[in-house]
Amino acid sequence: MGDSRYAYDENAQVWPYFVLSILIVITIPLFYSYIANFFAGSQRAKEDDKDYIKKKFDNYKTPIDKNLKKFESGAKKSKVFSRKFFVLCVLIVLISAVVQYAVSTSGGGFSSGGFDPFEILDISSSATEKEIKSHYRKLSLKFHPDKISRDTSEADKKELESRFVLINKAYKALTDEVTRANYEKYGHPDGPQQVTHGIALPKWFVEGQYSWILTLFYAASFVLLLPISVSLWWNNVKSYTKAGIHVDTAANFVSKLMNNNPAEVVKINTILKWISESKEFQLLYPNDSAENFYFLIQDYINRNFLEINSKDLDKTLRIVSMVPILIDGLIEIAATFRSNDIVSKAIETNKCIIQAVNPTVSKKYHHFLQLPYVELDKIDKKIECYTLEKFFNLADFEQKNFLNIQDDNKFQEIIEIGKKFPIIKLISAEFKVPGEKIVTPSSHAHLVLKILIKSPAQKGQIILNKESLIEEETLESLKNPFKIVSEQPPIPPTNAPFFPIKNRQHNGWYCSLILQRDNKLSDLPARITNLSFQNLNKDNKQFLNDGNLIVGTFKLQLQATTPPTIGEYHFRCNLKSLDYFGNDLDFPIKMKVEDPATLETQKTIFSDDEDEDEEENEDDSDFEQEQDTEESDFTDINTDTEDEG
Amino acid sequence: MTDYYLPITYDSTTKKISLTEDVSKSEWKDLQLEITQLNTLAAELISANTDIPKAPTPQSYNKHLSALMKKMHDSAVKSMKEKKYPEAIKQFSVGMEMNFRRPKFESFQMTLQEFIIFLIGRSEAYYLNGDYIDSFNDADLLCSLAASVPESHLRRGLSNFKLGNLIEAKSDFERGLSFNQDHKKLKEELENILKEISKQNGEDYYIKVVYEDEVEIQEEKEEEKKN
Numbered sequence: 001m002g003d004s005r006y007a008y009d010e011n012a013q014v015w016p017y018f019v020l021s022i023l024i025v026i027t028i029p030l031f032y033s034y035i036a037n038f039f040a041g042s043q044r045a046k047e048d049d050k051d052y053i054k055k056k057f058d059n060y061k062t063p064i065d066k067n068l069k070k071f072e073s074g075a076k077k078s079k080v081f082s083r084k085f086f087v088l089c090v091l092i093v094l095i096s097a098v099v100q101y102a103v104s105t106s107g108g109g110f111s112s113g114g115f116d117p118f119e120i121l122d123i124s125s126s127a128t129e130k131e132i133k134s135h136y137r138k139l140s141l142k143f144h145p146d147k148i149s150r151d152t153s154e155a156d157k158k159e160l161e162s163r164f165v166l167i168n169k170a171y172k173a174l175t176d177e178v179t180r181a182n183y184e185k186y187g188h189p190d191g192p193q194q195v196t197h198g199i200a201l202p203k204w205f206v207e208g209q210y211s212w213i214l215t216l217f218y219a220a221s222f223v224l225l226l227p228i229s230v231s232l233w234w235n236n237v238k239s240y241t242k243a244g245i246h247v248d249t250a251a252n253f254v255s256k257l258m259n260n261n262p263a264e265v266v267k268i269n270t271i272l273k274w275i276s277e278s279k280e281f282q283l284l285y286p287n288d289s290a291e292n293f294y295f296l297i298q299d300y301i302n303r304n305f306l307e308i309n310s311k312d313l314d315k316t317l318r319i320v321s322m323v324p325i326l327i328d329g330l331i332e333i334a335a336t337f338r339s340n341d342i343v344s345k346a347i348e349t350n351k352c353i354i355q356a357v358n359p360t361v362s363k364k365y366h367h368f369l370q371l372p373y374v375e376l377d378k379i380d381k382k383i384e385c386y387t388l389e390k391f392f393n394l395a396d397f398e399q400k401n402f403l404n405i406q407d408d409n410k411f412q413e414i415i416e417i418g419k420k421f422p423i424i425k426l427i428s429a430e431f432k433v434p435g436e437k438i439v440t441p442s443s444h445a446h447l448v449l450k451i452l453i454k455s456p457a458q459k460g461q462i463i464l465n466k467e468s469l470i471e472e473e474t475l476e477s478l479k480n481p482f483k484i485v486s487e488q489p490p491i492p493p494t495n496a497p498f499f500p501i502k503n504r505q506h507n508g509w510y511c512s513l514i515l516q517r518d519n520k521l522s523d524l525p526a527r528i529t530n531l532s533f534q535n536l537n538k539d540n541k542q543f544l545n546d547g548n549l550i551v552g553t554f555k556l557q558l559q560a561t562t563p564p565t566i567g568e569y570h571f572r573c574n575l576k577s578l579d580y581f582g583n584d585l586d587f588p589i590k591m592k593v594e595d596p597a598t599l600e601t602q603k604t605i606f607s608d609d610e611d612e613d614e615e616e617n618e619d620d621s622d623f624e625q626e627q628d629t630e631e632s633d634f635t636d637i638n639t640d641t642e643d644e645g
Numbered sequence: 646m647t648d649y650y651l652p653i654t655y656d657s658t659t660k661k662i663s664l665t666e667d668v669s670k671s672e673w674k675d676l677q678l679e680i681t682q683l684n685t686l687a688a689e690l691i692s693a694n695t696d697i698p699k700a701p702t703p704q705s706y707n708k709h710l711s712a713l714m715k716k717m718h719d720s721a722v723k724s725m726k727e728k729k730y731p732e733a734i735k736q737f738s739v740g741m742e743m744n745f746r747r748p749k750f751e752s753f754q755m756t757l758q759e760f761i762i763f764l765i766g767r768s769e770a771y772y773l774n775g776d777y778i779d780s781f782n783d784a785d786l787l788c789s790l791a792a793s794v795p796e797s798h799l800r801r802g803l804s805n806f807k808l809g810n811l812i813e814a815k816s817d818f819e820r821g822l823s824f825n826q827d828h829k830k831l832k833e834e835l836e837n838i839l840k841e842i843s844k845q846n847g848e849d850y851y852i853k854v855v856y857e858d859e860v861e862i863q864e865e866k867e868e869e870k871k872n
Contacts, residue, residue, distance in 0.1 A: 259675075262789070364809065386845060393847030459847075516823035518792060570823030572816060586812060588819040 008203035016102035018200035020095065027091045034084050060372035060413060062497045063305050067313045071321070071500045117170035117183065129175070136171040143167060245329035248279035253333045257342065266342050268360065271349040272297055275326050281319055293319055301358040303498070317500040323353045324506055324578075331510070331525065338520040340512065340574075347510055347576040354579050356498035367582040368403065370421075371414050372497060378404035387582055388421055388456035417495060418456065420536050424509070424583050425452040427551055428469065429573060431591045433562070434478050438594040442564045446481060447513060447556040447573065447589070455536045458543040469551060485555050488530040494579040509575045509584075511556050516570035516588070528554050528575070566595050651676065660691060689749050698750035706755050710747060714740055714759060721766055730774035737767035761791055768800050777807040788817075795821040795828045802834060811842045 062068065118124065121135050141147065143164040145157075152160070169190075173183040186192045204210055241250045256274050260266070276294035285293075296316040299308055308316065327350045334342040352358060359366045361376075364386040368374050383402045385391055391399060405411050427450040433443045450469055452462075471477060471484065491508045512525035531552040535543065543549070563569060568590055575585035652665040652673065661684045664673055690698065699705040721736035740763045747756055768783035781804035787797040798821030805814035818835040822828060 387847075390845060390847040516820050519788075519820070572820065572823075584812075586816050588816075588823060590823075 015200040016098050023095045071317045117173040120170040243329040246279040268349050301352045321500040335524045340514050354496045354499050373410050392457040422453050442561045449554045451552040507579050512574045514572040701752040733770040780804040795825045
C-alpha cells in the first residue's frame with residue numbers, strides 16, 4: 001500500500017462491478033420505459049376494435065397522399081427501432097463485456113482483509129474455552145514450522161508459516177485479555193490498523209501517465225455536461241407550459257381572451273387567426289409571417305391542394321399537425337376564463353383541422369365531407385339531407401345520386417366507413433354524491449352519464465334492462481367511483497384521411513357543464529377517453545335484439561361543491577367531439593339539492609327522549625334561519641336582473 | 646413600473662385629445678376607441694356647466710326625453726300592428742339612436758331598460774319581416790342583457806330555427822325553460838323543434854329506449870285489451 005492512503009484496484013477485481021452497477025442503474029429504467037411504451041402503443045388497438053380500424057383505412061387515397069406518407073415516415077421512423085432501442089443495445093453490449101471481463105479476472109480470488117479468529121481456528125463462535133484450546137493444539141501441531149517436511153517449496157513454506165502466526169494470533173485473541181480487547185475495539189488483535197479507502201479504479205488510471213483521461217472525464221461531466229443539461233432542461237421547462245405549448249403562445253391566448261370584445265362573435269376563423277400567431281410556427285419557419293400560416297391552414301381546411309406546390313404542402317402538413325395541441329392549450333386557458341363560447345368554438349375548429357373541412361364554406365353538407373371520395377361540388381343540393389342518419393334512410397340509388405358517386409366499389413367503401421361513424425346517444429344523466437341517495441348541499445358531486453354509441457345505420461326501438469344501468473355502490477366503487485370509466489377500452493383512432501398524424505392519442509369528446517343562468521362553464525371541461533365502440537360492429541338486427549348492447553359510462557367530477565342552499569339548479573351539458581362533425585350531444589340537466597336533515601327530523605319525531613327532541617328542533621330552526629338569510633341574498637340578485645329586463 | 650409612451654396630443658381650443666399624426670390608426674385602434682369615449686364624456690361634462698354632474702339616480706333621469714322615446718316606441722308598435730315592418734324597424738332603430746344620445750352621466754340602469762324595450766321590439770319586427778339574421782343578432786344581445794327573461798331565449802331560438810340551426814334553437818328553448826319551467830310557448834316550441842330535428846335525422850334523433858319492465862307492462866295491457 002505504500003505511502004498512499006488509497007487502495008487502488010490493482011488486480012481489476014472491483015472496478016468491473018462498479019461500472020456494472022452504474023450501467024445497470026441506467027439500463028433497467030430505460031428498458032422498462034421502452035417496453036412500457038411499446039405495449040402502450042399496441043394496447044390502443046385492442047382486440048375488439050381491430051376490425052374497426054382495419055376497415056377504416058382502406059383503399060381511399062387523398063389527393064395529398066404522397067405528402068402525407070412523406071410526413072408520416074419523417075415523423076415516426078419506427079416504433080420498435082427507435083433511438084432508444086439503439087442506446088439500449090449499446091448498454092446491453094457494454095454490460096455483457098464488463099461481466100465477461102469480471103468473470104475472467106475473478107479467478108485470483110479475494111484476499112479477505114478481515115480477521116475472524118473463529119474461522120481461522122475452524123470453530124463455531126459459541127465454542128467453549130476448552131474446545132478452543134483443543135482446536136488450537138491440533139492446528140498448531142499441524143502447521144508448526146518444525147513439522148513442515150523439507151520437500152515443500154520455499155513459497156509453500158512461507159504460506160504455512162504465516163498461517164501458523166495467524167493461528168497463534170487467533171488463539172491469543174480469544175484467550176489473552178489485551179489482545180481480546182484489541183480485537184473487540186479495532187477488529188484486529190494487533191490494535192488499530194491503517195485506514196484505507198478503496199477506489200474501484202486501477203492505479204495507473206489515477207496516478208499514472210493516463211491520469212489525464214480521468215481529469216478530462218471529470219472536467220467534461222462536471223464543468224460542461226452537468227451545467228449544459230441542467231440549463232437545457234430548465235430552458236425547456238421555462239419556455240413550455242404544462243399543456244405543452246410555448247409560453248409566448250399561451251401569453252398570446254391569454255391576452256386575446258382578456259381583450260375579447262363580448263360584442264364580437266368568436267368564429268372558427270378567429271380561432272385560426274389566434275392559432276397562426278403561435279410561437280411554435282415562428283420557431284419552425286422563422287421567415288414566414290402569421291398571416292402566411294393562416295392562409296396555409298385555410299387552404300388545408302378548404303382542401304385547396306391543387307394550388308399549393310409540394311414544398312408548401314409539406315409545410316402545411318407540418319403546421320396542421322401541431323394545431324390540435326395548440327387548440328388544446330387554448331381550451332385549457334379559455335376554460336379558466338369560464339368562456340363556453342370560446343371553448344366550444346375551439347373544439348369546432350379542431351374538427352375542421354382533423355377532417356379538413358370548412359363548415360362556413362360547406363354550409364350544411366360538412367357531415368358528408370368526412371366520408372371518402374365525397375366532393376362538395378358534386379353533392380346534389382336539391383335533396384334535403386344534412387345528416388348521416390338521414391342519409392342511411394335513403395334508398396341505395398338515392399344515396400348514389402345524392403353524393404353523385406356511381407362507382408360501386410367506391411360507393412361500398414363510403415357506406416362501410418359511414419356505418420362505422422360513432423353516433424352518440426344519451427341514455428341517462430344524473431348528479432351523484434357518493435354514498436347518498438340525493439344530492440346534498442355543500443358536497444362533492446359528480447355527473448354520471450350513460451351513453452350509447454351506435455352507427456347511423458342502426459335504427460329502431462332498443463330494449464334496455466333498467467337494472468343493468470344502475471351501478472351498485474360497493475366499498476370499492478365508493479372509494480373510486482371513476483374506476484368503471486377507466487376500465488372501458490380506449491376510444492379507437494379517428495377516421496381522418498387528411499390529417500397527417502394517424503393513430504392520434506388525443507381524440508374523443510370534451511364534456512363541459514354550463515350554467516344556464518349566465519351561459520358560462522361551471523367546471524373545467526373533461527375529455528372522454530375510454531368508451532367501447534363495439535356496438536358499431538353489429539348489424540341492425542343484432543343491434544335491436546342483442547341483450548348485450550354496450551352502454552358506456554362517463555363521469556365528470558365537479559370541482560366546486562354543490563350549492564349550500566336547497567333548490568333546483570339548471571345546467572346544460574355539452575358533449576363535443578374533437579374529431580367528427582355531427583356526433584355531439586347537448587342537453588339540459590337539473591341539479592336538485594335536497595336537505596338530508598329533513599329526513600332525519602322525521603325520524604326523531606318517533607324518538608322517546610323528549611328533551612333531545614327539543615334540542616334538535618332548536619338546532620333545526622337555527623339552520624333554517626340561516627338558510628332563509630342566504631336565500632334572501634340570492635333573491636336580491638335575482639330581482640336585480642329582472643329589473644334590467 | 647414601466648413607463649409607457651402613448652402617441653396622443655391635446656388640442657386646447659377644441660378641448661379634445663387625439664392620436665398624433667405619425668402613427669397608423671389601424672395599429673392604435675383600441676386607443677382610438679378609448680380616446681373617443683373620453684372626448685365624449687369630457688364634452689358632456691363641459692356642456693353640463695356644473696362642477697359635478699348630478700347623481701345618476703332614477704329621480705334625476707330626464708323625463709322629457711323618456712316621454713319622447715315612449716312616443717317613438719308607441720308609433721313603432723302601431724306600425725307593427727299595421728304590418729308595416731320595415732317602417733317599424735326604422736322607428737325602433739331611431740328610438741335606439743335617441744337612447745344612445747342620452748346624457749352620459751344619467752342613470753345607466755334606466756337607459757339600459759329603455760334600450761332593452763326597443764331591442765325587443767326591433768328583434769320582433771326583423772323576425773316578422775323575414776330578416777332572421779338581424780333578428781338573431783338583436784335576440785342574442787337580449788340574451789346577454791336580459792338573460793333571466795325566458796322570452797329572450799324564445800326569440801333567439803325562433804330566429805335560430807328560421808336560420809336552420811335546429812340544435813342551437815333546441816338549446817335556446819331549453820335554456821329559456823330553465824328560468825320558467827312552465828312557459829307554455831317555450832314548451833310548445835321545444836316540442837316542435839324536437840320533431841323537426843328527428844325529421845332532419847330521418848325520424849331517429851331520439852332512438853327510443855324502452856326498459857324491460859315497461860315492455861312487460863305494455864304487453865299486459867295489450868292482453869287485457871284482448872280479453
